[in-house]
Amino acid sequence: MTAPNVLVLRSPGANCDVESAYAFELAGAKTESIHIRRLLENPSLVDDFQILCLPGGFSYGDDVSAGRVLGNEVRLHLADACNRFKEAGKLVLGICNGFQVLMKTGLLDVDDDQGPLATLTLNDSGHFEARWVRMAVEPGECVFLQGLSDIELPVAHAEGKFVARDQAVFDQLASAGRLVLRYTAADGSSPAGYPANPNGAMGDVAGVCDSTGRVFGLMPHPERFVEHTQHPRWTRGGIDGGVGLKVFENAVGYFR
Numbered sequence: 001m002t003a004p005n006v007l008v009l010r011s012p013g014a015n016c017d018v019e020s021a022y023a024f025e026l027a028g029a030k031t032e033s034i035h036i037r038r039l040l041e042n043p044s045l046v047d048d049f050q051i052l053c054l055p056g057g058f059s060y061g062d063d064v065s066a067g068r069v070l071g072n073e074v075r076l077h078l079a080d081a082c083n084r085f086k087e088a089g090k091l092v093l094g095i096c097n098g099f100q101v102l103m104k105t106g107l108l109d110v111d112d113d114q115g116p117l118a119t120l121t122l123n124d125s126g127h128f129e130a131r132w133v134r135m136a137v138e139p140g141e142c143v144f145l146q147g148l149s150d151i152e153l154p155v156a157h158a159e160g161k162f163v164a165r166d167q168a169v170f171d172q173l174a175s176a177g178r179l180v181l182r183y184t185a186a187d188g189s190s191p192a193g194y195p196a197n198p199n200g201a202m203g204d205v206a207g208v209c210d211s212t213g214r215v216f217g218l219m220p221h222p223e224r225f226v227e228h229t230q231h232p233r234w235t236r237g238g239i240d241g242g243v244g245l246k247v248f249e250n251a252v253g254y255f256r
């Protein structure tokens with residue numbers, strides 16, 4: 001199978017598109033960065049790709065709330081193209097701001113006829129949080145997390161707190177295997193507690209997938225740990241490689 005084509009979505013204020021494209025290319029994909037304005041002019045452009053990546057950053061300056069404006073553009077003007085993309089069995093990855101966008105698009109199946117089942121909101125601390133965190137992967141169908149169990153990645157965000165509509169909805173999402181990535185304490189135990197859980201997320205949730213396992217959003221940045229030299233302790237040895245690369249390799253391998 002030839003290398004999958006990845007569409008890395010660019011938008012005003014998004015600033016992790018280059019490293020996201022690099023991570024996919026390191027994993028064996030071909031990438032093209034396309035600006036949202038170009039996509040709105042020609043939504044069928046998405047049909048040429050197998051993977052859609054919504055990178056991190058500050059799209060539209062986080063105006064209104066992080067991911068809201070770009071999420072509305074996708075939901076209101078690209079719904080047919082994105083639903084066609086998803087129904088064709090393709091993959092969608094939302095990283096940090098991209099996750100915030102995904103939560104607003106309907107692609108993560110986190111809505112019902114009453115509105116959102118869950119959202120991402122302001123960190124409990126009330127300020128931007130940036131640090132390396134440890135996480136546990138919930139076994140399941142998420143394509144991007146296959147073969148991963150206990151990982152360490154960096155986070156950097158102000159609005160990363162996952163909250164569900166209520167405990168019953170949270171339990172429903174959890175039992176459906178949708179809450180696939182959770183912060184843990186530094187020793188791997190739960191609950192994580194602050195600052196190991198940097199935002200106060202309900203149930204320590206750091207990442208969510210849709211019901212197919214092919215659409216995945218996470219607050220941590222796997223593209224910031226694809227090479228061992230990106231780890232803060234790489235000079236002390238014992239850091240074999242960038243575990244974040246596996247997220248991208250899983251996506252590429254899905255089409256092989």
Ligand SMILES: NC(=O)CC[C@H](N)C(=O)O
Nearest residue numbers: 056057096097157158159
């Ligand atoms: N690193 C990011 O993508 C940040 C996401 C968003 N701008 C926030 O601060 O929450």
